[in-house]
Amino acid sequence: MASVHPVRLSLDPPLDPSAYAFHHQIRVRFAETDAMGVVHHANYPLYLEETRVAWMRHLGHSYADGRDDGVDLAVIELFVQYRKPLEFDELVTVRLMLGKQTRMTFQVGYLLSVGDEARATAVTVHTCVDSTGRPVRQPEWVRSFAADATS
Amino acid sequence: MASVHPVRLSLDPPLDPSAYAFHHQIRVRFAETDAMGVVHHANYPLYLEETRVAWMRHLGHSYADGRDDGVDLAVIELFVQYRKPLEFDELVTVRLMLGKQTRMTFQVGYLLSVGDEARATAVTVHTCVDSTGRPVRQPEWVRSFAADATS
Amino acid sequence: MASVHPVRLSLDPPLDPSAYAFHHQIRVRFAETDAMGVVHHANYPLYLEETRVAWMRHLGHSYADGRDDGVDLAVIELFVQYRKPLEFDELVTVRLMLGKQTRMTFQVGYLLSVGDEARATAVTVHTCVDSTGRPVRQPEWVRSFAADATS
Amino acid sequence: MASVHPVRLSLDPPLDPSAYAFHHQIRVRFAETDAMGVVHHANYPLYLEETRVAWMRHLGHSYADGRDDGVDLAVIELFVQYRKPLEFDELVTVRLMLGKQTRMTFQVGYLLSVGDEARATAVTVHTCVDSTGRPVRQPEWVRSFAADATS
Numbered sequence: 001m002a003s004v005h006p007v008r009l010s011l012d013p014p015l016d017p018s019a020y021a022f023h024h025q026i027r028v029r030f031a032e033t034d035a036m037g038v039v040h041h042a043n044y045p046l047y048l049e050e051t052r053v054a055w056m057r058h059l060g061h062s063y064a065d066g067r068d069d070g071v072d073l074a075v076i077e078l079f080v081q082y083r084k085p086l087e088f089d090e091l092v093t094v095r096l097m098l099g100k101q102t103r104m105t106f107q108v109g110y111l112l113s114v115g116d117e118a119r120a121t122a123v124t125v126h127t128c129v130d131s132t133g134r135p136v137r138q139p140e141w142v143r144s145f146a147a148d149a150t151s
Numbered sequence: 152m153a154s155v156h157p158v159r160l161s162l163d164p165p166l167d168p169s170a171y172a173f174h175h176q177i178r179v180r181f182a183e184t185d186a187m188g189v190v191h192h193a194n195y196p197l198y199l200e201e202t203r204v205a206w207m208r209h210l211g212h213s214y215a216d217g218r219d220d221g222v223d224l225a226v227i228e229l230f231v232q233y234r235k236p237l238e239f240d241e242l243v244t245v246r247l248m249l250g251k252q253t254r255m256t257f258q259v260g261y262l263l264s265v266g267d268e269a270r271a272t273a274v275t276v277h278t279c280v281d282s283t284g285r286p287v288r289q290p291e292w293v294r295s296f297a298a299d300a301t302s
Numbered sequence: 303m304a305s306v307h308p309v310r311l312s313l314d315p316p317l318d319p320s321a322y323a324f325h326h327q328i329r330v331r332f333a334e335t336d337a338m339g340v341v342h343h344a345n346y347p348l349y350l351e352e353t354r355v356a357w358m359r360h361l362g363h364s365y366a367d368g369r370d371d372g373v374d375l376a377v378i379e380l381f382v383q384y385r386k387p388l389e390f391d392e393l394v395t396v397r398l399m400l401g402k403q404t405r406m407t408f409q410v411g412y413l414l415s416v417g418d419e420a421r422a423t424a425v426t427v428h429t430c431v432d433s434t435g436r437p438v439r440q441p442e443w444v445r446s447f448a449a450d451a452t453s
Numbered sequence: 454m455a456s457v458h459p460v461r462l463s464l465d466p467p468l469d470p471s472a473y474a475f476h477h478q479i480r481v482r483f484a485e486t487d488a489m490g491v492v493h494h495a496n497y498p499l500y501l502e503e504t505r506v507a508w509m510r511h512l513g514h515s516y517a518d519g520r521d522d523g524v525d526l527a528v529i530e531l532f533v534q535y536r537k538p539l540e541f542d543e544l545v546t547v548r549l550m551l552g553k554q555t556r557m558t559f560q561v562g563y564l565l566s567v568g569d570e571a572r573a574t575a576v577t578v579h580t581c582v583d584s585t586g587r588p589v590r591q592p593e594w595v596r597s598f599a600a601d602a603t604s
Contacts, residue, residue: 033337041226042196076191186486343528344498
């Protein structure tokens with residue numbers, strides 16, 4: 001049952017909040033809940049993306065600017081582990097850390113919590129693409145993530 | 152960087168369509184695209200869920216019936232590998248296979264393709280919960296997935 | 303409390319199914335429900351859009367083709383009247399009729415029902431825009447809607 | 454082409470920001486854009502809902518509290534007029550005003566703008582329902598909206 005496409009995702013996001021370089025807060029919308037009464041699992045990636053955008057703005061590399069330069073950050077892998085449901089109106093703290101960075105890809109880890117309670121962890125793997133979706137070399141502002149993340 | 156919560160997901164979804172027991176077709180909605188001109192990555196889990204529901208109906212275990220019995224199938228892990236973007240109006244074939252099944256969880260693998268072209272693979276891990284979200288023993292109709300899937 | 307922008311929407315969608323020229327069926331996704339246990343009101347426009355696209359394909363004017371020609375159909379007004387909630391897994395029949403068509407805009411009316419029961423009515427008002435979002439004259443295939451709709 | 458169900462919506466939301474009693478800011482998510490490069494029209498109701506929830510919290514009547522009391526505010530009508538598209542990463546100011554309030558329903562008007570520029574106006578009509586979706590008399594905290602809104 002081997003895949004021809006190697007799974008690149010290797011980051012195991014820690015539960016210790018101090019391991020994360022950045023955090024962002026998001027309040028759960030009612031529209032994000034489902035008939036189980038909690039946030040639908042497909043909405044977690046929206047929280048991850050909003051946090052990445054806030055992180056990039058914090059680093060001085062606005063995602064919108066990146067798009068104007070013709071470089072988009074495509075998501076090529078996604079992993080979410082759901083520990084305890086998020087509920088409507090909860091204020092979620094999404095913590096973010098930069099993981100392994102290669103010439104073509106970089107990994108980002110996330111811890112979602114409400115108060116002291118971990119609700120989910122997640123990983124996204126990204127590659128840079130041009131406006132036609134073709135992979136391109138990471139521009140300097142992407143390569144500089146590593147330096148920024150550890151500073 | 153060890154996690155206290157073991158990652159349960161172990162299935163590596165094959166690219167060979169014949170490995171899958173079930174398939175379902177979904178046409179991409181315009182609302183599912185984003186400003187990159189392709190389907191936003193957070194919408195893939197919606198296709199997986201629609202396919203699971205169609206699969207369960209095919210097996211004679213309607214998901215709606217399951218909910219009426221007070222048993223929901225919660226998603227506890229999600230993995231998606233995006234190979235080539237999906238575009239508006241494309242007709243996506245989502246293939247589904249049952250993976251490892253334990254007393255508390257089961258894994259489902261997916262291959263998303265358009266024509267002969269693989270666009271994504273994915274895995275979801277599920278556990279049964281009652282109406283308050285508490286994990287419960289798998290009812291008979293869930294345990295019978297394995298037999299159905301290989302028949 | 304006058305608005306400088308006149309409200310263009312004038313269509314009052316009838317409850318009589320026979321008044322509609324086209325229909326399309328959509329099964330409610332679990333992800334479309336919310337914590338009230340029914341379909342969230344923001345998801346109805348997705349059903350309207352999917353039905354418009356199916357209608358245009360039926361008329362031989364694929365929406366995807368339209369986009370390739372550089373013409374998008376922007377929504378400039380939306381009205382929905384929710385009569386009775388839609389539930390998970392229900393099979394919704396969305397009926398569509400063409401309303402008033404001017405040089406720059408056209409209205410579309412909808413009736414959403416499950417079996418014989420009306421669940422919602424809706425109206426969308428559209429204008430043609432180019433790839434930069436600027437309003438453009440309706441191409442021939444849009445002007446021909448009226449003829450097609452009454453044939 | 455008369456409808457048996459009277460259209461209740463009568464509010465015409467003004468473009469003058471000073472007419473609104475409350476405002477709330479929302480940053481556009483990338484996931485909310487579509488292949489036209491702007492916010493998809495079905496996402497505007499999410500902004501309206503987030504703003505209603507923030508308004509109710511501001512008034513001291515948390516929507517989450519309301520749900521705990523067994524009273525939900527169902528949306529029975531929705532109207533949106535799209536003037537100029539919203540783009541990714543824009544900071545949208547959503548202004549809110551209370552409109553006509555009857556024994557069973559109340560109307561809410563909205564003005565969405567970026568800086569000084571009006572992008573959309575909208576109206577929602579609400580009724581109170583119990584946990585089974587049945588209309589119920591407005592509780593005191595809903596009837597008090599009018600007094601709060603004009604204070």
